[in-house]
Amino acid sequence: MNPRALEAWSKSFLAGQDAEIRAALLGDSRVVTYPAGAVVCRANDDYRVALIHSGRIRAAITSWDGREVTTRYMTVGQVTAVPAMLTHGAPASLHAVTASEVSVLNPDTFRR
Template sequence: MNRDCAPIPPAALQAWSKSFLAGQDPEIRDALLSDSRVVTYSAGTVICRGNSDYRVTLVHKGRIRAKVTSWDGREVTTRYATAGHFTALPAMLTDGAPSSLEAVTMCEVSVLNPNTFRRLMRTRAELAYQVAVYLAESTYETVAYLEDNLFNSVQQRLSRHLLEMATPTVNGLLVQTDQTDLAHTIGSVREVVARALKKLDDIGAIRRYRRQIWIEDPALLRSFASTDLRGRRLPEVRDS
């Protein structure tokens, strides 16, 4: 089926305008987005499992977690993708990668055609250069995540992940997860995470209710998360 003239959804155009490719020739944008399909994933869905099973996506809304999993089931988060971010660009260029993707919240994405993307990169030098810069920056981001998991305390890692996983609602910032999922996310165990959550609850940084964690004091939570080794600035999380 020829999709060269397929209409591009407004949500895809808006996400593109937030992406690192926003300044590219509109012809490149239209070629990629016309040859894509919009897919929605519910929270907790495994989008792809790594290796040759990968999805090159442009995120419209929601939050996606990239992770690597050891043979014994332990997980380490390598990055998060939100609106305007692309996923699996390294896998597209190497025909597979070790990380898998999971929807943290309900997500809507454009699933791009990797063949079209590779063809454009071979013929458009500016596109290829921008992707190369993006991949370099993503590598540094992944290294920083690994440093956090290797050297930072559970309290620091947990606080940072809660901030990055939080979704704004009319009632405040909400993280929908449980202790087991959080332990997997930060590469720890349930019992240790439970103690760290209780501490945050006791001081008023969060409020827990079943699988819901409400962030009551984002600034206080950031103070726990921000003392990492690289001094990286954490993303601002707004409650409206």
């Protein structure tokens, strides 16, 4: 298991979960690095449920007329796109503010 993923897990809201759950979620994930300014995912297209290892990611919501508003900034140990994962999509996008490394989690495994 990726040591940076384990460190991020220890800082996340998931830290209190059993080692078996951690192994299932991280074992079914993939580590991805995004350069600063990269689009991690676009609204409703391909949302990414990701545990942030390093960097800063900005979440934004897009209105029906195309305007975008930042909803939050996320850093180490935070998990992106939980609402989108639970509702199978959302009008939100994610952007890497700084170079970022994440574990992209499988939403089906996360739901289980």
